[in-house]
Amino acid sequence: MQTQERRQFKIGKYDIVAQPANGSMHMLRYTVLLNGKRLGALLSMPTESDCRFLEAPPKVPPLKIFSVTYRPGRPKKGAAKANTENGESGPTIPWSIKGQQRY
Secondary structure (H helix, E strand, O other), rough: OOOOOOOOEEOEEEEEEEEEOOOOOOEEEEEEEEEEEEEEEEOOOOOHHHHHHOOOOOOOOOOOOOOOOOOOOOOOOOOOOOOOOOOOOOOOOOOOOOOOOOO
16 A cells, blocks of 8 residues: 655745645645745636735625515405515514614
8 A cells, every 4th residue: 555745846936845644645735825824725626826825815795684575366356455564574483673774
Protein backbone atom coordinates (compact mmCIF):
# COMPACT_ATOMS: atom_id res chain seq x y z
CA MET A 1 0.00 0.00 0.00
CA GLN A 2 1.50 3.30 -1.11
CA THR A 3 0.30 6.65 0.21
CA GLN A 4 0.52 9.91 -1.67
CA GLU A 5 2.78 12.69 -0.52
CA ARG A 6 2.21 16.36 0.01
CA ARG A 7 2.60 18.51 -3.14
CA GLN A 8 2.82 22.26 -3.51
CA PHE A 9 2.16 24.35 -6.63
CA LYS A 10 0.84 27.76 -7.70
CA ILE A 11 -2.26 28.82 -9.63
CA GLY A 12 -1.90 32.50 -10.47
CA LYS A 13 -1.04 34.32 -7.25
CA TYR A 14 -2.41 31.50 -5.03
CA ASP A 15 -0.32 28.75 -3.42
CA ILE A 16 -1.96 25.34 -3.40
CA VAL A 17 -0.96 22.53 -1.03
CA ALA A 18 -2.25 19.09 -2.02
CA GLN A 19 -2.18 16.41 0.64
CA PRO A 20 -4.08 13.16 1.20
CA ALA A 21 -7.58 13.70 2.59
CA ASN A 22 -8.34 12.14 5.97
CA GLY A 23 -9.77 8.64 5.67
CA SER A 24 -9.03 8.32 1.95
CA MET A 25 -6.18 6.70 0.06
CA HIS A 26 -6.82 8.34 -3.29
CA MET A 27 -8.47 11.73 -2.70
CA LEU A 28 -6.45 14.87 -2.12
CA ARG A 29 -7.36 17.93 -0.07
CA TYR A 30 -6.28 21.14 -1.80
CA THR A 31 -5.56 23.95 0.68
CA VAL A 32 -5.57 27.42 -0.89
CA LEU A 33 -3.11 29.98 0.53
CA LEU A 34 -2.53 33.64 -0.31
CA ASN A 35 0.61 35.29 1.11
CA GLY A 36 0.84 32.51 3.69
CA LYS A 37 -2.76 32.99 4.87
CA ARG A 38 -5.13 30.03 4.49
CA LEU A 39 -8.24 30.92 2.48
CA GLY A 40 -9.92 27.51 2.49
CA ALA A 41 -9.71 23.92 1.32
CA LEU A 42 -11.35 21.96 -1.49
CA LEU A 43 -11.53 18.25 -2.33
CA SER A 44 -11.37 18.90 -6.08
CA MET A 45 -8.58 20.58 -8.02
CA PRO A 46 -9.25 24.33 -7.68
CA THR A 47 -9.25 26.74 -10.60
CA GLU A 48 -8.16 30.36 -10.34
CA SER A 49 -11.85 31.30 -10.26
CA ASP A 50 -12.38 29.01 -7.23
CA CYS A 51 -9.44 30.67 -5.47
CA ARG A 52 -10.82 34.17 -6.19
CA PHE A 53 -14.19 33.07 -4.80
CA LEU A 54 -12.49 31.86 -1.58
CA GLU A 55 -10.61 35.16 -1.30
CA ALA A 56 -13.62 37.44 -1.79
CA PRO A 57 -16.98 35.63 -1.71
CA PRO A 58 -19.94 37.52 -3.17
CA LYS A 59 -22.21 39.49 -0.84
CA VAL A 60 -25.28 37.58 0.32
CA PRO A 61 -28.45 39.64 0.58
CA PRO A 62 -30.06 39.79 4.05
CA LEU A 63 -32.78 37.28 4.80
CA LYS A 64 -36.37 38.44 4.50
CA ILE A 65 -38.83 37.60 7.25
CA PHE A 66 -40.98 34.61 6.41
CA SER A 67 -43.89 35.85 4.35
CA VAL A 68 -47.27 34.29 4.89
CA THR A 69 -48.52 32.33 1.94
CA TYR A 70 -51.97 31.62 3.38
CA ARG A 71 -54.62 32.11 0.68
CA PRO A 72 -58.09 30.98 1.66
CA GLY A 73 -60.55 29.75 -0.93
CA ARG A 74 -63.80 31.41 -1.91
CA PRO A 75 -66.07 32.11 1.07
CA LYS A 76 -69.32 30.15 1.48
CA LYS A 77 -72.64 31.82 0.74
CA GLY A 78 -73.89 33.81 3.70
CA ALA A 79 -70.60 33.56 5.61
CA ALA A 80 -69.80 36.49 7.90
CA LYS A 81 -66.99 38.76 6.76
CA ALA A 82 -63.72 38.32 8.61
CA ASN A 83 -62.77 41.08 11.06
CA THR A 84 -59.66 42.90 9.96
CA GLU A 85 -58.00 45.04 12.57
CA ASN A 86 -56.03 48.08 11.38
CA GLY A 87 -56.71 47.14 7.76
CA GLU A 88 -54.47 44.04 7.89
CA SER A 89 -55.37 41.05 5.80
CA GLY A 90 -54.39 37.42 6.22
CA PRO A 91 -54.17 35.24 9.30
CA THR A 92 -52.90 36.54 12.62
CA ILE A 93 -49.59 35.12 13.73
CA PRO A 94 -48.74 35.46 17.42
CA TRP A 95 -45.01 35.98 16.82
CA SER A 96 -45.36 38.59 14.06
CA ILE A 97 -44.57 42.26 14.59
CA LYS A 98 -47.61 44.56 14.63
CA GLY A 99 -47.73 47.00 11.74
CA GLN A 100 -44.91 45.24 9.88
CA GLN A 101 -45.11 45.41 6.10
CA ARG A 102 -45.11 42.05 4.35
CA TYR A 103 -43.69 41.59 0.87
